[in-house]
Amino acid sequence: MHELSLAERVIGIVEGAARKAGARRVTRIALAIGALAHVEAETLQYCCEVVSRGTLAEGARIEVERTPGRAWCETCLAEVDLEQVGMPCTTCGGFRLKVTDGDQMRVVDVVIEPGAPA
Amino acid sequence: MCVTCGCGGGEAHIDGHGMRYARPRRAVATPPAAASFRPAHGTLDARHAPGTSEAQILRIEQDILSDNDTQANANRSRFLARGLFVLNFVSSPGSGKTTLLVDTIRRWGTRSPVAVVEGDQQTAFDAERIRATGAAAVQINTGKGCHLDAHMVAQAADQLAEQAQLPSDGLLLIENVGNLVCPAAFDLGEAHKVVILSVTEGEDKPLKYPDMFRAADLLLISKIDLLPHLDFDVDLAVRYARQVRPDLPVIQLSTRSGEGCEAWLDWLAAGVAAVTKAPAA
Numbered sequence: 001m002h003e004l005s006l007a008e009r010v011i012g013i014v015e016g017a018a019r020k021a022g023a024r025r026v027t028r029i030a031l032a033i034g035a036l037a038h039v040e041a042e043t044l045q046y047c048c049e050v051v052s053r054g055t056l057a058e059g060a061r062i063e064v065e066r067t068p069g070r071a072w073c074e075t076c077l078a079e080v081d082l083e084q085v086g087m088p089c090t091t092c093g094g095f096r097l098k099v100t101d102g103d104q105m106r107v108v109d110v111v112i113e114p115g116a117p118a
Numbered sequence: 119m120c121v122t123c124g125c126g127g128g129e130a131h132i133d134g135h136g137m138r139y140a141r142p143r144r145a146v147a148t149p150p151a152a153a154s155f156r157p158a159h160g161t162l163d164a165r166h167a168p169g170t171s172e173a174q175i176l177r178i179e180q181d182i183l184s185d186n187d188t189q190a191n192a193n194r195s196r197f198l199a200r201g202l203f204v205l206n207f208v209s210s211p212g213s214g215k216t217t218l219l220v221d222t223i224r225r226w227g228t229r230s231p232v233a234v235v236e237g238d239q240q241t242a243f244d245a246e247r248i249r250a251t252g253a254a255a256v257q258i259n260t261g262k263g264c265h266l267d268a269h270m271v272a273q274a275a276d277q278l279a280e281q282a283q284l285p286s287d288g289l290l291l292i293e294n295v296g297n298l299v300c301p302a303a304f305d306l307g308e309a310h311k312v313v314i315l316s317v318t319e320g321e322d323k324p325l326k327y328p329d330m331f332r333a334a335d336l337l338l339i340s341k342i343d344l345l346p347h348l349d350f351d352v353d354l355a356v357r358y359a360r361q362v363r364p365d366l367p368v369i370q371l372s373t374r375s376g377e378g379c380e381a382w383l384d385w386l387a388a389g390v391a392a393v394t395k396a397p398a399a
Contacts (some may be wrong), residue, residue: 009183038329073363096364099332099363112175
């Protein structure tokens with residue numbers, strides 16, 4: 001359950017940025033979580049809701065964009081889709097794959113309401 | 119007025135560096151070619167939401183683990199400057215991590231100094247087992263936490279340094295919390311993650327927990343003295359591991375019989391030699 005510790009980091013990043021911008025509250029948080037990232041996106045969403053209680057982000061809607069997994073196939077010498085780590089190349093069926101995209105876990109942006117905290 | 123849908127949404131702003139910006143329009147028909155992500159659950163539509171005329175979009179674009187990764191890089195620099203070869207041992211509970219470390223320290227002998235950072239949710243049992251070998255050890259108790267992070271390791275290194283027990287030109291062995299899931303995501307500043315799979319487990323673990331095997335640079339298959347009593351298929355386990363991490367080096371060993379331990383010590387010695395030479399280069 002490292003989602004809880006990731007959620008604490010999310011809310012920390014969000015609150016820090018919101019305070020710096022003089023926000024009253026945060027109403028929406030957008031995360032980009034790759035399909036190959038080490039995290040259960042729905043659990044992370046739930047954990048963010050729990051961790052946000054009592055912060056500027058309490059009640060914020062948490063949206064997750066899923067980046068598809070991509071990998072470089074050393075056999076095909078081409079970039080291919082990769083649904084999960086451990087699955088074969090969709091073209092050649094081999095496993096000589098190096099993940100090139102889809103393992104990110106990022107806070108993309110937030111929507112804030114300006115003004116002193118309520 | 120919004121040019122995408124015609125709503126009267128407020129202006130979009132960016133504040134990564136305290137600047138305002140117009141958030142790039144996300145036209146449904148012509149998404150930006152260079153978009154680094156694609157919406158899976160619909161577009162982000164807050165700027166179209168009613169009642170958000172005052173709302174501002176604050177662009178952040180920060181990795182969730184950036185604070186950990188920054189600390190991990192600081193740890194790595196610190197360790198390299200001391201000529202320390204640092205390994206992060208990860209596995210399921212019960213694969214024999216602590217037994218392997220105790221045995222490794224005994225076999226390593228006086229080749230170079232060794233210190234250990236032990237991670238467990240509770241108890242100092244493991245650090246006590248390490249100290250019984252004569253090596254320095256710090257125990258991190260994560261409480262409810264399921265993994266070590268870079269800040270914990272920095273504090274553990276500080277503690278070793280305060281006690282004049284942080285070695286130079288040697289080994290720092292970090293035993294992570296027994297867990298094949300969470301520690302995969304957290305860089306501690308190690309040179310390599312070493313994943314241990316004991317032959318009393320299933321050979322399909324690399325496919326069940328691919329993130330950890332993908333993150334590792336060495337697979338140790340442990341307890342191989344038990345192979346005659348088990349149906350564990352070593353070749354299959356290696357094949358599965360290399361499906362998630364092509365070319366993953368593998369060492370099979372048993373601390374009980376000593377088989378494979380020389381190869382393991384040679385691997386360690388090569389790593390120590392590489393980092394202790396590095397500062398002079």
